[in-house]
Amino acid sequence: MKVSVRMRSNLRVEVHRFNPLLAIFASLFAILIQGYLPMWFPTTAALDLPLLVTVYFALSRRSQITGLLIGAVIGLAQDSLSHGPIGMFGMTKTIVGYAASSLGARIDTEHPGVRLLAVFGFYYMHLAVFLGLQRVLLEKAILMPGPRSLAVAMVHAILAVVLFQFLDRFRKDY
């Protein structure tokens, strides 16, 4: 059974359809890798692969509701595997998913350069929302991101270009 997600933008952008199992597997795999890689490579703990998956599906489906729901599910799953209260990553990725799908509905995000810049921006957006929620809801002190966050954002952007190209193989244009 295939669930088709049809996206028809007002800008006549392409609508892509994905196998839902692929979406589930990709989300689950991203969460697994996120918890598994730091065991072997501690520096990979800075990566946020669920964010990349959220952004990809939100950009591709170009539906704000779908995007925010995907972000909410992935964020809640990430919360469930973390030690913090459930909902922090959920709300953050809900907002990012909504924003990414909104962006995807307005511009063509097939170009790698657009994807690079979009992911770079969404990374900072994710970071800002998360820190803001932590400060407002949990009353935690905010550590302002330093230059390292720039490199991490760039790594995310580059990795997203490669990952999105790989995931594009599994979608079907509608």
Place this chain on the structure above:
Amino acid sequence: MDTLFSRYRNAVVLVAALFLQLVLLAFQIKRDKDIPLLRIWAVGAVTPVEKLVSSGLRGVYEVWHNYADLRQARQESQGLLEEVSRLKLERHRLLEEAAEARRLRALVQFRDLTPSVTVAARVIGSSASETSRVLFLDKGSESGVRPNMAVITPDGIVGKVHRVFRGSAQVLVITDPDSGVGAELGALLQASRVHGALRGYGGFFCQLRYIANDEKVEPGDLVVTSGEDRIYPRGLPIGVVTSAKNGPVFKEIMVQPFARLNRLEEVLVVTRGADQEVPARPEPAPAVAETTPAEPPRAPPASAAPGSGVKPAADAAAKPKAVPGLAGSRTKPETDADRLQDAYRAAQAQKSEAQRALGGLMLPATGGGVTDMARQPPPSGSNVGAPLAAPRKTQPQPPPPSGNNVGAPLAAPRKAPPTTGGSASSTPTAQPPSPPRKTQPKPPPSTTGQSPEGAKPQQPTQQKPPEQPPSDSPPPLAWLSPHSALRIPHFFGHQEGPLT
């Protein structure tokens, strides 16, 4: 309302999603409670996959590590096998060198302790037939080896030099049937001091001959050289009696040599034999103090003159060489010589105990006891040229006028009093009182002209009181003790050529 919802549907859904999560978050923070159900679902969904991935990665790693990454394992294994083989050979070589070093150390210690002048030689061959038991040494006339020189080891005597070549020598082993033919090997039983003649019997045994049937000889008795053959210095160990039974006239006594004649590698050739007991390894000082004061200083033997090459016996006894690892300090046997010495001591102690158990009867000490003999100045005379003849059983005779026994007739084997426990005058032995000495049956014709009647039994002129307490120290070996009564300081001269 419907239109408003439809128009802002996405925003409403977003707000709703955020609100729900906010409520969820607030519930956790307000109640300080977790949402276990959500975590259980997430963990339940993730952990099986994690297990699968982990096991898969582990499998891949193991496959790589145990199979794919073993490309060089065969070459490495081959190299290691070659290394193991090389190390095995090296280990074998080192073990051989260590064993040789131990043997040589025992040999050197023995050579340092014995008063005789010896030449170390290596056994390089043996006889080519079963019927003749000879050895070939790597030392010959160039090294001073001459025929009829004794060949010994720390374990015991080996044989005598039979033929000498320029760089080698042929040794007739004492077990050869021809050994003792023409010139019998003078031997005596260490405990009873009964003299006899030793002859090769073939195989690994010798035969002790010319001991009367009425003599008490038991398996286990130790046999040492008597020195009467003028080839083997007195007191060297020969072997142990393995069987003794009465014959038509004399006992038929089989002796198993101490020396491992089939496994000899290094031997000593006695170039100048000193007819003296081999000094023991350094004994504890009190034992020496108890026995030595009674003995006057000995006059150096004539053959021990400077330049003669013969070590003075008194010097050897008075100044035992500090050889490391000797009996005075060792706690367990290190060499075959140590084991042999321990075996001697044990056997001697056992025999002494048995003799004490017979009633504590003391052997009467004669005026011409061996200790007195040792104290007397060396008599003159020589027994060179006198062959071994019939054994005899007499009281100890006064020593010849000089320290050199060359020329003194060896008419018959004699029976000397036992020397267990050091000197006979100071240490009582536990043998029953000696009955009047019996004259043994006449052995083969003597060439010395001295008849057995000349060896009449003598009554002891000095008898030890039986109540004298025995010495606490175990009786030292006669052939090893520097204070043994048998240490009669007469020396052999250099012997060359066959004995007549």
